[in-house]
Amino acid sequence: MARSANAAELGPGRSIGLTLRSVRHGYESEGVRSVVLDGLDITVDPGEFVSVVGPSGCGKTTLLKTLQGLSRPWEGEVLVGGQPAWKVPAGRVATVFQSDCLLPWRRIWRNVVYGAEMAQRRSHRAKKAEVQALLEQVGLGENADQFPSQLSGGMRQRVNLARALYVEPSVMLMDEPFAALDGQTQEVMQAELLRIWALHKRTVVFVTHRLDEAIYLSDRVVILTQRPTRVHSVVDVPFDRPRPLEIKRTPAFNELLDDVWARLREAAGSTAGIAR
Amino acid sequence: MIARAWRYGQHVLVFAGLMVTWHLLTTSMNDPMFPTPERVWQSFTRTWNDGSLMEAFRDSNGALLAGLALGVPGGIVLGMLAGYFRIIDRILAPYVNMMLVVPMVALVPILIIVFGLGTSSRVAVIVLFVLPDVLVNTRGGVRLADRQLLMMARSYGGSTLSVFRTLLLPTAFPSVMTGLRIGIGRGITGMIVVELTLVASGMGGFIMEALGRFRAGHMIVMILLIGLEAVVLTSLCVLAERRVLKRMGA
Numbered sequence: 001m002a003r004s005a006n007a008a009e010l011g012p013g014r015s016i017g018l019t020l021r022s023v024r025h026g027y028e029s030e031g032v033r034s035v036v037l038d039g040l041d042i043t044v045d046p047g048e049f050v051s052v053v054g055p056s057g058c059g060k061t062t063l064l065k066t067l068q069g070l071s072r073p074w075e076g077e078v079l080v081g082g083q084p085a086w087k088v089p090a091g092r093v094a095t096v097f098q099s100d101c102l103l104p105w106r107r108i109w110r111n112v113v114y115g116a117e118m119a120q121r122r123s124h125r126a127k128k129a130e131v132q133a134l135l136e137q138v139g140l141g142e143n144a145d146q147f148p149s150q151l152s153g154g155m156r157q158r159v160n161l162a163r164a165l166y167v168e169p170s171v172m173l174m175d176e177p178f179a180a181l182d183g184q185t186q187e188v189m190q191a192e193l194l195r196i197w198a199l200h201k202r203t204v205v206f207v208t209h210r211l212d213e214a215i216y217l218s219d220r221v222v223i224l225t226q227r228p229t230r231v232h233s234v235v236d237v238p239f240d241r242p243r244p245l246e247i248k249r250t251p252a253f254n255e256l257l258d259d260v261w262a263r264l265r266e267a268a269g270s271t272a273g274i275a276r
Numbered sequence: 277m278i279a280r281a282w283r284y285g286q287h288v289l290v291f292a293g294l295m296v297t298w299h300l301l302t303t304s305m306n307d308p309m310f311p312t313p314e315r316v317w318q319s320f321t322r323t324w325n326d327g328s329l330m331e332a333f334r335d336s337n338g339a340l341l342a343g344l345a346l347g348v349p350g351g352i353v354l355g356m357l358a359g360y361f362r363i364i365d366r367i368l369a370p371y372v373n374m375m376l377v378v379p380m381v382a383l384v385p386i387l388i389i390v391f392g393l394g395t396s397s398r399v400a401v402i403v404l405f406v407l408p409d410v411l412v413n414t415r416g417g418v419r420l421a422d423r424q425l426l427m428m429a430r431s432y433g434g435s436t437l438s439v440f441r442t443l444l445l446p447t448a449f450p451s452v453m454t455g456l457r458i459g460i461g462r463g464i465t466g467m468i469v470v471e472l473t474l475v476a477s478g479m480g481g482f483i484m485e486a487l488g489r490f491r492a493g494h495m496i497v498m499i500l501l502i503g504l505e506a507v508v509l510t511s512l513c514v515l516a517e518r519r520v521l522k523r524m525g526a
Contacts, residue, residue, distance in 0.1 A: 068431055090433020101428035105446050117442070118434030167432065 015203045016081030016092075016170040018044040018067065023076035025059075025066055026228075036062045038228030039076070044203055051206045051214035053260070054224030054232075055268035060207045063229075064173050067205065068093055080171060091119025094169035098176040100156040102148040109135065109144040111159055115167045131166065137196060138162045154185040161193070165200060174206045178213070190216055191245050198242060211260050216248055221260060225267045232267035235260055311493040316500075319493030328482070333501065336478030339395055340467045343402025348459060350403070351410025352452055356444060358411065359418025368411075375408040381469055388474050398470050398478075405466030410455040417451025418444050453517040460509050468502060 020043075026036040036059035044050045052060055065071045066078045069085035078085040080093060094115060102111050109131040128144060135141055138158040148156055157177060164172055178186045190213055197204065208214050214221045215237055223232040237256065239247055247253050295313055302312040311319070323329035358365040358372075384401055391397035421444050429439050471480020479498055486494035 070431065095428075095431045097424065097428060097431075099424045101422075101424050103425065103443070103446070114429075114442070115432040118429050118432035118438060 015047040015201060017046045017048070017203060018042070018171060018205065019077070019079040019082075020063075020066075021077040021079070023066065023073045023078060025062055025071070025073040025075075027062075035228045037066075037073070038230055040224075040229065041231060042222055044205060046203055047201045048220070049197065049204045049206065049218050050220050050222060051208055051218040052222045052224060053208060053211060053214050053264060054229065055226050055264070056209075058224045058227055059229040060224070061175065063224075064095065064175055064205070064207060067171075067173055068095055089119075091116065091167040092169055093171045093173060094164035094167050095173045095175065096160050096164045096177045098179050100148075100153075100160040102156055102159055104148050106147075107144070108140065108146050108148070108151070108159055111148065112162045112166050115163045119167050131162075134162050134166055137199060138165075139192065152185075153181050154189055157181065157189060158192070161196065165196070165202075169202060171203045171205070174204060176208055177206075179209065186210075186213070187245055193217065194241070194243060211257055211264065212248055212253075215253065215256055215260060216243065216245075223260065223263050223267050226269055233263055235263070309490065309492045311496065315493045316496050319491065320497045323494060323497060329497065329501070332477075332479045332482040332498070333505075336467050336471065336480070337505075339398040339478065340402055340463055342395075342399045343466070344406060344460065344463055346399065347403040347406030347463065348410055348456060351407040351455065351459065352414050354407075355411040355414025355452075355455070356418050356440060356448065359415040359421075359448070360440070360444060365415070372408055372411060375404070376412065380404050380466065381473070384470055384474060393475055398467070398475055401470040402463045402466045406459040406463040409458040409462055410452070413451045413455025413458070414448055417448030417455075420451070421447045449520065450517065453513060457510050457513040460513065461506060464502065464506050464509075 020040050023037050023040040024035065026034045028034070040063070042050075052063065054060060062071075066073050067080070067085055069078075069080070069088055072078075072084075072086050080088045085093070103114060106114065109128050112131045112134065132141065132144060135144055138161055140155060140158055140162070143151065143155065148159070151159070157180075160177065178189045181189060194217060206214070206217055211221075215235075218237050221235045221237060223235065224230070225232045235256070239253070299313050302310045320329070354364075354368065358368050380401070383404060387397050387400045387404070391400050425443055426439065429443055434442070467478070468480045468483075471478045472484060473480075475481075476484050479502060483495050483498050486492070486498070
């Protein structure tokens, strides 16, 4: 079976690292190949929180697709825990999308088990009680029996997160998960994400347009260039954890923000589409 | 409570008005081919008591049931496949469009040649009447599925079958029910058409026989029964849809 994995390496609940080695990838339309990723080298350690920022259209989505194993790169290697990404069994890498992607006809707790149901390729006969603890962790202890339409945008995004956590992934990929929320809810969700992340310590690759979000959340920030995309530079974030939201208001934070901002401007060649 | 009573009251009033008009018209004409409501009632009690009404009803509906049992699942499966797989859609499209436009009645003689004058040709006609509408509606419903939800299910490793079961079927459900409702109506039409034209049995046969004996009352009784059946069946569909949607929380 192509999808069987090295169990010791990829057992549920264990964080694993990611390696991209000179990855070249793009898309083909009407016989014309367009390069999106042009030799990407990124390493993410097990349990590390890494954000990826870059100019609009720099191929962040393409990058996530290769990490999910949904598309194989033209050249180079994408390794998840030392194994090619497309060989990694379903559910080891979970993605949290910008849109909350909840099924409107399922109650909240049944939405949370949906990912596990898909990953195991059979009907997952989960009990509500098993989900309850996780729902309480994400602050939705009271909402198990509600339907998505009864929840606010922030709460729905928490369900999205819980669904990813419920499959006990080794790696979580997050594609601008808070972009659709209002500014205040974004900040709350950032702090919440760090709190929940500290409980699970999964490897996270977090794609965002917001530099303050990237810095606040991450151990390292990877800055990508304009297409054809390469890694411009990687910035270490020196702040201790746990991080209160207040550090965003400190001079050290703003200095780092300015630094990343300058690098991004250099990487983009222009400042279009970047929120400070 | 009063509003509710009034809603039923409206129906009763309109129905009573129709009956009175019918009564006045037919009495003034005094023609046996235009029977009065009283004569129709007599036809009803007679055919009910001698069992011929219910026998025709059972006979036709046996064929209808068999036709629906084949046509509805067939239409749902083909519709789901056409809604999801582009290639299947492309291949099916010309035939489906043809089936929707060409009067199916024109095919009845050919089906009789193929299946003979028995039950199987009646069932085949009903399938042909039912299937296109169920198919087209189901296909449209599947097309409504949210691309982002599909991507999410895929990213968790959902197989095509589980995506169908957990995403596409619930999304398409209201459309499937619409198709079913239209399909049942068309199925009843197909059932009567084939019995009227070629296989003289069941409810259509009952009408033809009444025509041969100039029993206009019998004909009207049967037409009313067909109408009643159609109303009951489609209302059951609406009711079933509402119940399921309520359970799904929509």
